[in-house]
Amino acid sequence: MTVPPLFDHLDIDDEDQLRRDTALQEAELEATAGPGVDDDMRSARAHPRLRAWLHVEPFYWTMRVVYVCLAAGAVFAVYINGVAEGWWHAWGEKPSVAATTPATQPTPAPTVSSEAAMSGGYQIGPDGVLVRPAQYAADTYTKPELPDEAKENTERGAELAAEYVVETLTYAWNTGDTQPFADITEAGESFRETYIGNIHNLYAHGWMYDNSTTITGIVSVEPVTDDKWGAQEGTIGIIFKATTNNGTACVGQRIIKSDTSFDVTLLFFMTWKDDHWTVTGGSVSRDGQ
Incomplete structure (x- = not known):
């Protein structure tokens, strides 16, 4: 917006009045001895000039006020328009989350998590059972082998065969593979079927996993001849002392971890049958119980 010069707003009457006032001032100066001759006369002559100043100056001040008001109105209009358009906040208004969030912003649709379900640090498998850690998988355990000397019909052979039984039982707990243990034990025997x-x-x-049994001592290796034991012919009784630890077991989604080992006594009846040693009886008892 272009602001016109102030004098463009003066009308013809204002210009005539201005000329009359000027002529009057010149006539008054000619009728006197000039400025400074008589202070009383100077005071009387000041009234026409004051009237002329009062007539012109208020007009100029009025125009200045008008221009100031116009400028203030323009600024206020820009302010109101900015508030309406969201360019800035109204005076004294505190921005809020609701005010700064577009009303048309779509709500994110729920997504299906790609992360596997977990429980206690273990992943839950499709069958609802916790997934076994890969580092303790069954294939990380080596299947025990029967020593050649354990294939001989001697007390030493029976002893080594009994040690092999312990290894196959530990292997079965850690892998679920009971076949090696079943192969060296007699079918239908309660010790075998229970385990x-x-x-x-x-x-x-x-x-x-981590189930372990360590033989710590040999208590007895001798033939069983007393009928009270009900042992089959050709049976040698083996008694071991051992330390065992149940390791970590999972039952459904429950983890059972054994942090301590305990002492046990192992008893096997090793019977020579069909040219190999077979367990025809056995028991495991915890010491002190």
């Missing part, structure tokens, strides 16, 4: 059943039940709903 195979317990291991199969565990692996139907879970797993185990």
Whole structure:
């Protein structure tokens, strides 16, 4: 917007009045001895000039006020328009989350998480059982082998065969593979069937790793001749002292971890049958119980 010069707003009457006032001032000066001759006369002559100043100056001040008001109005109009358009906030208004969020912003649609379900640091498998850690997988355990000397019909052979039984039982707990243990034990024997059943039940709903048994001493290796034991002919009784630890077991989504080892006594009846040693009886008892 272009602001015109102030004098463009003076009308013809204002210009005539200005000329009359000027002529009057000149006539008054000619009728006197000039400025400074008589102070009383100077005071009387000041009234026409004052009237002329009062007549002109208020007009100029009025125009200045008008221009100031116009400028203030223009600024206020820009301010109001800015508030309406959201360029800035109204005076004294505190921005809020609701005010700064576009009303048309779409709500994010829920997404399906690609992360596997977890429980206690373990992933839950599709069957609802915790997934066994890969570093303790069954294939990380080596299947035990029967020593050649354990294939001989001697007390030493029976002793080594009994040690192999311990290894196959530990292997079965850690892998779920009970076949090596079943192969060296007699079918239908309660010791054999109890342990195979317990291991199969565990692996139907879970797993185990880090189970261990260490033979710490040999108590007895001798033939069983007393009928009271009901042993088969050609049986040698083996008694070991050992330390065992159950390791970590999973039952469904429950983890059972053994942090301590305990002492046990192992008893095996090793019977020479069909040219190899077979367990025809056995038991495991915890010492001190």
